[in-house]
Amino acid sequence: MIMKKWGILRGKEDDLVRDxxxxxxxxxxxxxxxxxxxxxxxxxxxxxxxxxxxRPRGHQIEECRLCQELIGISKKPHSxxxxxHTIVKETGxxxxxxxxxxxxxRDKGLVTEKFGRLKSxxxxxxxxxxxxxxxxxxxxxxxxxxxxxHSIIRKHKEIGIRCSALPLCL
Ligand SMILES: [Zn+2]
Numbered sequence: 047m048i049m050k051k052w053g054i055l056r057g058k059e060d061d062l063v064r065d066x067x068x069x070x071x072x073x074x075x076x077x078x079x080x081x082x083x084x085x086x087x088x089x090x091x092x093x094x095x096x097x098x099x100x101r102p103r104g105h106q107i108e109e110c111r112l113c114q115e116l117i118g119i120s121k122k123p124h125s126x127x128x129x130x131h132t133i134v135k136e137t138g139x140x141x142x143x144x145x146x147x148x149x150x151x152r153d154k155g156l157v158t159e160k161f162g163r164l165k166s167x168x169x170x171x172x173x174x175x176x177x178x179x180x181x182x183x184x185x186x187x188x189x190x191x192x193x194x195x196h197s198i199i200r201k202h203k204e205i206g207i208r209c210s211a212l213p214l215c216l
Contacts, residue, residue, distance in 0.1 A: 055080050059090075066091050070101040071109075107156065112139055112147045120157040124177050126207050129170035130162050160206050169198055176212065183213060 055062065062080055065071060066087075071079075073087040080087070091098065107113045115137045119125060134144045144162075151157045164170060172190045175181065187195030199212055 055082055055086075062087070062090065063094060063096065066094070066096045066098060068099070070099055070106070075109075105150070107150065107154065110147065112137055112143065113151055113156075116144070116148060116151055116162075117156055120151075120161045124173065124209060124211075126158060126160040127164060127170060127173040127177070127209070128161075129164045129167050131165075131167050132170060133162055163205070164202070164207055166198075168192055169195075169202070172198075173212075177209075 058080060062076065065076055065079070072084075073091070074084040077084045077087045116133070119128065119133055119136060122128070130141070130144070133148075134141045137144055148157065148162045152159055152161070168190050169192065172186050172192055172195055175186045175189060176183070179186075181189075183195050183199065187193065192198060202208065203212075
């Protein structure tokens, strides 16, 4: 059997057949997943006579690096308190591009409505300190140079950027 030389794949042929039939993942991506070369996956697909589903055109979230990175960041704890500046910086993209992919992800419910809405870097810093240290709000405000951190928390709470761990959000 030809599969024998793909040591790693042994026993996973059924999974690969399923992925080939059900997903539009590229041969390269599948190769990575199964630890074999792109060519090996292509050859396997041909040998099995598998007809792959037609790949829809345009932007594909599951194949979009930016979307995948955004989803990754959104899964971090307190991700709604990460500012858009940091998100743009971490994904290495442009702000415009980032916002447009974010919109798509929100529309599909893949990130929360509030993820990426925080605009202030300073507030982000203040929240990060709070979640880490639970210092009094006024102390943190002084630390990062926010005059009234209380009122900022209240404002964010009103627009839905809230967390029950925050004193004013209870
Ligand atoms: Zn995308």
